[in-house]
Amino acid sequence: MATIKRSISTKTDAYGRSEIMLRLSVSRELILRLKSGIFVEAIRFKDGKFSFPRADQNETARLRKLEDALSAVERAIIHACENNPHDILTKDFFLDLIERTNHPEKYQVKKPERTFFELFNEYLEKHPLSTARANHYRVLARALCRYEMYVQLTESKRYKLTVDNFTTEHLDKFKAFLKAEPELFDKYPKIYEAVPAIIRTQRKPKRPLPKGDNTICCCFKRFRAFYNWCVEHGATTNNPFDGYKGVGTEKYGRPYYITVAEVERIGDFDLREYPSLSVQRDIFVFQCLIGCRVSDLMRMTKGNIIDGAIEYMPDKTKEERPEVLRVPLNQRAKAILERYEDCGDLLLPFISPQRYNDAIKDIFTTCGITRIVTVRNPTTGDEERRPINEIASSHLARRTFIGNIYKKVKDPNLVGSLSGHKEGSKAFARYRDIDEEMKQDLVGILDGENQ
Numbered sequence: 001m002a003t004i005k006r007s008i009s010t011k012t013d014a015y016g017r018s019e020i021m022l023r024l025s026v027s028r029e030l031i032l033r034l035k036s037g038i039f040v041e042a043i044r045f046k047d048g049k050f051s052f053p054r055a056d057q058n059e060t061a062r063l064r065k066l067e068d069a070l071s072a073v074e075r076a077i078i079h080a081c082e083n084n085p086h087d088i089l090t091k092d093f094f095l096d097l098i099e100r101t102n103h104p105e106k107y108q109v110k111k112p113e114r115t116f117f118e119l120f121n122e123y124l125e126k127h128p129l130s131t132a133r134a135n136h137y138r139v140l141a142r143a144l145c146r147y148e149m150y151v152q153l154t155e156s157k158r159y160k161l162t163v164d165n166f167t168t169e170h171l172d173k174f175k176a177f178l179k180a181e182p183e184l185f186d187k188y189p190k191i192y193e194a195v196p197a198i199i200r201t202q203r204k205p206k207r208p209l210p211k212g213d214n215t216i217c218c219c220f221k222r223f224r225a226f227y228n229w230c231v232e233h234g235a236t237t238n239n240p241f242d243g244y245k246g247v248g249t250e251k252y253g254r255p256y257y258i259t260v261a262e263v264e265r266i267g268d269f270d271l272r273e274y275p276s277l278s279v280q281r282d283i284f285v286f287q288c289l290i291g292c293r294v295s296d297l298m299r300m301t302k303g304n305i306i307d308g309a310i311e312y313m314p315d316k317t318k319e320e321r322p323e324v325l326r327v328p329l330n331q332r333a334k335a336i337l338e339r340y341e342d343c344g345d346l347l348l349p350f351i352s353p354q355r356y357n358d359a360i361k362d363i364f365t366t367c368g369i370t371r372i373v374t375v376r377n378p379t380t381g382d383e384e385r386r387p388i389n390e391i392a393s394s395h396l397a398r399r400t401f402i403g404n405i406y407k408k409v410k411d412p413n414l415v416g417s418l419s420g421h422k423e424g425s426k427a428f429a430r431y432r433d434i435d436e437e438m439k440q441d442l443v444g445i446l447d448g449e450n451q
Contacts, residue, residue: 002025002026002077002078002081002082003024003025004022004023004024004025004074004077004078005022005023005025005048006020006022006023006049006070007020007021007022007023007048008020008021008040008042008045012042013039015039016041017039017040017041018039018041018042019035019036019037019038019039020036020038020039020040020045020070021033021034021035022034022036022077024077024081024094026081026086026089027086030086030089032091032094034077034091034094034095034098035095036073036098037098037099037102038066038069038070038073038102040063040066044063050063050066050067052064072101073098073101073102076097076098076101077094077097077098080093080094080097114235115160115162116144116160116161116162116163116166117141117144117145119163119230119235120137120141120144121141123137123226123229123230124137124138127229130295130316131295131315132295132315132316133316136218136222137222137226139219140219140222140223142195142197143177143178143181143197143219144161144174144223145195146177146181146191146195146197147161147173147174147177148160148161149188149190149191149194149195150177150184150188150191151173153188153191163227163230163235163236163238164236164238165238166238166240167238167240168240168241168243168244168246170240171220171240171241171244171246172246175216175220175246178211178219179211179216181208181211182207182208182209182210185197185205185207185208189205192208193205197209210379211379212377212378212379212380212381213251213381214251214252214378215378216247217247217248217249220241220246220247223241224241227239227241228241251376251381252376254374254375254376255399255403256373256374256375256388256396256399257396257399257400257402257403257404258288258388258396258400259404260404262369263285263288263289263400263404265367265368265369266281266284266285266363266364266367266369267281267282267285267332269281269367271363271366274366276359277359277362277363277366279349280351280356280359280360280363281363281367282336282339282340283297283348283349283350283356284356284359284360284363284394284397285336286333286336286337286348287394287397287398287401288397288400288401289329289330289332289333289401290310290327290329290333290401291327291397291398291400291401291402291405291418291419292310292312292314292325292327292398293314293315293316293395293398294353294356294394294395295316295353296312296314296315297347297348297350297394298350298353299312299315300312300346300347300348301345301346301347302345302346302347303345304347305329305337305347306326308328309326309327309328309329310326310327310329311324311325311326312324312325314420323420325417325418325419325420327418336348353394356394357393357394360393360394360396361390361393363392364388364389364392365389369389369392370387370388370389371387371388372385372386372387372388373385373386373388373391375391398419401418401419402415402419405418
């Protein structure tokens with residue numbers, strides 16, 4: 001069994017310290033004198049042991065560290081003797097071992113730095129996001145990839161987007177790039193061939209749609225969340241969003257929805273000539289009666305029906321607020337479900353969200369729901385008047401549910417218990433409308449006070 005005997009060199013360095021020497025005996029034939037690489041004042045090392053002062057705690061702590069370091073070297077040497085053939089146990093072998101033990105940081109294999117997009121993918125894998133929100137982040141990642149290619153073509157061929165080199169100035173440039181994409185599509189077609197803005201089955205890439213302030217605002221909110229995660233997890237200390245004021249808040253026009261009478265008109269309209277449209281009509285009316293998002297609607301099965309109500313956990317908020325919503329079913333909603341009892345485990349015969357939205361527009365047109373509504377153009381921000389049948393979509397069903405109930409009860413917390421909006425939610429204001437009837441009710445309060 002290998003043994004080690006300690007001694008101290010008679011030589012001193014510029015600081016008055018001497019190196020601790022180790023006499024290693026592996027066998028009668030293999031005895032080596034090794035430098036430990038650990039230095040101490042000779043007065044603090046006697047008979048192979050450290051000598052600790054009685055009153056100086058700082059000096060004692062320093063010597064303890066040296067003692068621990070020396071013990072670590074000796075353990076490494078003994079372990080090497082026990083686990084290696086004697087023919088490789090040379091002086092150079094042990095000197096290299098001692099150096100690695102004393103300075104492990106020099107020999108650590110550095111992990112290759114993760115690229116910007118590897119970090120982005122890691123964020124999507126580790127950060128809890130609903131399917132819809134994850135898709136929005138992927139849209140952002142593709143836009144950033146196109147931006148990187150754009151900078152390479154217009155400024156520097158060697159440019160690589162990293163979490164460390166993206167500055168506030170780059171945020172402004174990225175914003176301008178997003179705004180200009182419809183025109184850049186013609187000027188730099190190779191970018192859009194490599195990373196399409198709109199993913200479809202067609203071979204030819206489609207021109208990016210113009211982006212309004214709300215779209216860019218949402219995009220930057222996601223980008224900010226990614227950077228916050230990178231800083232929090234030590235991937236970078238750089239955050240270009242610190243103090244950034246280049247993007248404001250989202251702005252929305254006056255919310256619109258259809259009345260209870262219009263829902264009934266759609267529900268009762270004779271669509272026997274259009275059987276496929278009739279099915280989607282039933283689904284739309286059902287959505288108007290429970291107020292869920294289309295992503296939640298299409299995940300529902302018959303298992304969501306419990307004691308005469310729909311119970312579900314909204315996918316969009318389940319990680320932040322894992323709350324089960326329970327929405328009682330009225331007679332019309334129950335009648336719709338009875339009509340489709342034979343469609344297996346699915347609650348209703350759903351189609352794709354896009355085809356569903358197209359069908360809703362056709363339903364409105366066929367049923368004569370074509371009144372003009374004032375909306376805010378999402379690209380220009382200007383007010384415009386559009387026939388409601390041209391802009392109807394699945395989300396209109398959610399607004400209809402919330403708007404009509406709020407009109408009756410005027411209690412956002414009560415309505416929120418059915419829609420999933422938390423108390424004080426800013427988003428809730430986008431789903432309700434303060435109409436003339438509600439204003440009359442408010443003014444009527446003053447009459448009551450004067451009586």
